[in-house]
Amino acid sequence: MMIRSAPVSDTGLKAFLLALLLLLPALPGAAQQDGQVRVPIEAAAGIAERALLEGQPDLALQLAKGLLQRDPNDAYAHFIAARALMQLKRPRDGRRAAALAYRHARTGMEKFQAAQLAAKLSLDGEQAALAQVWLRRSLLHLPDESYRDRVIADYKILRRISPWxxxxxxxxxxxxxxxxxxxxxxxxxxxxxxxxxxxxxxxxxxxxxxxxxxxxxxxxxxxxxxxxxxxxxxxxxxxxxxxxxxxxxxxxxxxxxxxxxxxxxxxxxxxxxxxxxxxxxxxxxxxxxxxxxxxxxxxxxxxxxxxxxxxxxxxxxxxxxxxxxxxxxxxxxxxxxxxxxxxxxxxxxxxxxxxxxxxxxxxxxxxxxxxxxxxxxxxxxxxxxxxxxxxxxxxxxxxxxxxxxxxxxxxxxxxxxxxxxxxxxxxxxxxxxxxxxxxxxxxxxxxxxxxxxxxxxxxxxxxxxxxx
Structure with missing residues (x-):
């Protein structure tokens, strides 16, 4: 039975097909119609992850957008979008996507990862003061106390970097x-x-x-x-x-x-x-x-x-x-x-x-x-x-x-x-x-x-x- 799928346009189609062949050689339900490839929603996140690893952020971003059309509160899709935008050298857009991932995250680990990513993207966008805010937020959701000293050390580095x-x-x-x-x-x-x-x-x-x-x-x-x-x-x-x-x-x-x-x-x-x-x-x-x-x-x-x-x-x-x-x-x-x-x-x-x-x-x-x-x-x-x-x-x-x-x-x-x-x-x-x-x-x-x-x-x- 097909679940509503995420469309991918002709842009990056060849890359998508390559990922599809690598990851889903026998997956039923994958189809190409009207210049678009449609895949099951449950497969889209995995393909997007592989696309990020293979250096194909455009493909990952398209898949993330498809997932978000289905569920705008999908924290993981926002997280994928933020990572794709980071690879595309669009840090400020990426930071906003990471902030949405943080907002909709359901577990402490998800919030920690989203806050850490938002801090990294803020720094990449030359917003060191905002990066400090996100590092402080990540302290609220430490996976365990062994992470605390590392986060505090990162914060002190940012304090020296930031002009403010x-x-x-x-x-x-x-x-x-x-x-x-x-x-x-x-x-x-x-x-x-x-x-x-x-x-x-x-x-x-x-x-x-x-x-x-x-x-x-x-x-x-x-x-x-x-x-x-x-x-x-x-x-x-x-x-x-x-x-x-x-x-x-x-x-x-x-x-x-x-x-x-x-x-x-x-x-x-x-x-x-x-x-x-x-x-x-x-x-x-x-x-x-x-x-x-x-x-x-x-x-x-x-x-x-x-x-x-x-x-x-x-x-x-x-x-x-x-x-x-x-x-x-x-x-x-x-x-x-x-x-x-x-x-x-x-x-x-x-x-x-x-x-x-x-x-x-x-x-x-x-x-x-x-x-x-x-x-x-x-x-x-x-x-x-x-x-x-x-x-x-x-x-x-x-x-x-x-x-x-x-x-x-x-x-x-x-x-x-x-x-x-x-x-x-x-x-x-x-x-x-x-x-x-x-x-x-x-x-x-x-x-x-x-x-x-x-x-x-x-x-x-x-x-x-x-x-x-």
């Missing part, structure tokens, strides 16, 4: 201090017999903070020893005040604490042989409370040093110029100096140390300051239970020599001392397409001789990040 680099981070964090507000209602200044009252929105307001951080870069030029990139960033913060916060500051709105920052820049990196030398410059625009806040311009230089096979040091300097939209604030010029050391221990754990010094100058007295920050970080190589752990502790000292509150000058200037710490949990076993959920616990406390700046915050942040 895109990163996105999102987090949701309950916090007891969304606005960096004071611990209490009183305004006290050490050395002055004056007591004031702080408004509700100057005190700590609790609630929920959501943040997103999108970064991208585009390689403009490069070689084995240098690379120049266009860089960009968009950071956004939104909050939702708790009922307690609304009672404390009834006039405050969620939008009052919205923050947005948009930045564009250039980055140039040169390989010096024993470490990278980096130059960068950028310009940014910020909004606070949905109103224009400031322009920010930066220029910096950084130098990495390879101290050993397992340790490195990075030194950097950065100049910043801030121009505020408020007429009450004069521009601020800041110089930052930084040193970061990192090392991999024999256990596989990693340790990091850092120190940053900064100094700001401005015609606005309250903006003149100096600051020192130090930190110690540690990351465990082996997971603890379901999560990989890393942590950081540190402290900072900030001084404002000419600080005043209204018409009252703070004796000796304002001085803020802060301690901070965080623990990060990365749940690797909950990996989804190379993305893992994270949980970060953060605490910080600031003591100041101006009580408005006595603050503390404890927050718990839920996020998602790439695992490689």
């Amino acid at each position: 680099s895109v990163s996105a981070q999102f987090s949701l964090a309950p916090s007891n201090n969304l606005n960096n507000g004071a611990d209490g209602p009183y305004s006290l200044i050490d050395g002055l017999p004056v007591v004031g009252l702080l408004s509700g929105d100057a005190q700590a307001l609790s609630g929920l903070r959501a943040t997103s951080n999108l970064t991208f870069s585009r390689r403009l030029s490069g070689s084995k020893t240098h690379e120049t990139r266009l860089t960009g960033q968009y950071y956004a913060q939104r909050v939702r005040l708790s009922e307690d916060a609304r009672a404390l500051a009834p006039g405050a709105e969620n939008s009052d604490f919205a923050y947005d920052h948009l930045e564009l820049g250039l980055q140039h990196i040169t390989d010096t042989g024993d470490g990278p030398l980096q130059f960068e410059a950028s310009a940014g625009r910020s909004w606070y409370g949905q109103s224009p806040y400031q322009w920010q311009y930066q220029a910096g230089i950084g130098r990495g040093f390879k101290l050993s096979d397992h340790a490195g040091l990075r030194l950097s300097a950065q100049y910043e110029h801030h121009v505020y939209d408020s007429p009450l604030l004069d521009p601020i010029d800041t110089l930052n100096l930084r040193a970061d050391y990192s090392a991999k221990l024999k256990s596989g754990d990693r340790i990091g140390l850092g120190l940053m010094l900064s100094k700001s100058q401005s015609d606005t007295a309250n903006s003149r300051q100096s600051r020192a920050i130090g930190y110690l970080g540690y990351s465990l190589a082996e997971p603890v239970g379901p999560a990989k752990l890393s942590g950081r502790i540190g402290a900072s000292l900030q001084r404002y020599p000419d600080y005043a509150v209204g018409f009252l000058t703070v004796p000796g200037g304002r001085e803020d001392r802060m301690v901070f710490g965080s623990v990060d949990f990365s749940f690797q076993k909950l990996d989804y397409a190379g993305f893992v959920p994270t949980l970060t616990l953060t605490a910080r406390k600031t003591q100041s001789n101006v009580s408005r700046f006595d603050t503390n915050e404890v927050s718990m942040s839920f996020g998602i990040r790439s695992s490689f």
Whole structure:
């Protein structure tokens, strides 16, 4: 009994007949009518496979189209079409066929193969970023875990090949201090017999903070020893005040604490042989409370040093110029100096140390300051239970020599001392397409001789990040 058959036109007829003679010498039902050869549907896929092996993609594509006329959801026919289009040097059409094969595939193995083929065709079509997306999709359908390292290695190669680099981070964090507000209602200044009252929105307001951080870069030029990139960033913060916060500051709105920052820049990196030398410059625009806040311009230089096979040091300097939209604030010029050391221990754990010094100058007295920050970080190589752990502790000292509150000058200037710490949990076993959920616990406390700046915050942040 004949099943509805797939037609093949005169184009490639001789090749088809050759394949038919090789594969189906005694198959009943094969016939030639009106310049077309018709074969049973159950034989068409096998002939198409042989045609691909024999380097006859036109024939394979015709057979795949015939199969799809019968069933547009035939994943295997889409897969054959994608492979034929790859041989025909039509990678973008092939990638679309592979995507349809992935969509209609019924088993994990079929989806893995289709995603891998779509990644290959995306790369052939000079769409390396899209190839990365398809490699991530293939991670969802690994035949077994032995394939994971190979797929991740391929992804890292694509990351180096692609001129584009895109990163996105999102987090949701309950916090007891969304606005960096004071611990209490009183305004006290050490050395002055004056007591004031702080408004509700100057005190700590609790609630929920959501943040997103999108970064991208585009390689403009490069070689084995240098690379120049266009860089960009968009950071956004939104909050939702708790009922307690609304009672404390009834006039405050969620939008009052919205923050947005948009930045564009250039980055140039040169390989010096024993470490990278980096130059960068950028310009940014910020909004606070949905109103224009400031322009920010930066220029910096950084130098990495390879101290050993397992340790490195990075030194950097950065100049910043801030121009505020408020007429009450004069521009601020800041110089930052930084040193970061990192090392991999024999256990596989990693340790990091850092120190940053900064100094700001401005015609606005309250903006003149100096600051020192130090930190110690540690990351465990082996997971603890379901999560990989890393942590950081540190402290900072900030001084404002000419600080005043209204018409009252703070004796000796304002001085803020802060301690901070965080623990990060990365749940690797909950990996989804190379993305893992994270949980970060953060605490910080600031003591100041101006009580408005006595603050503390404890927050718990839920996020998602790439695992490689």
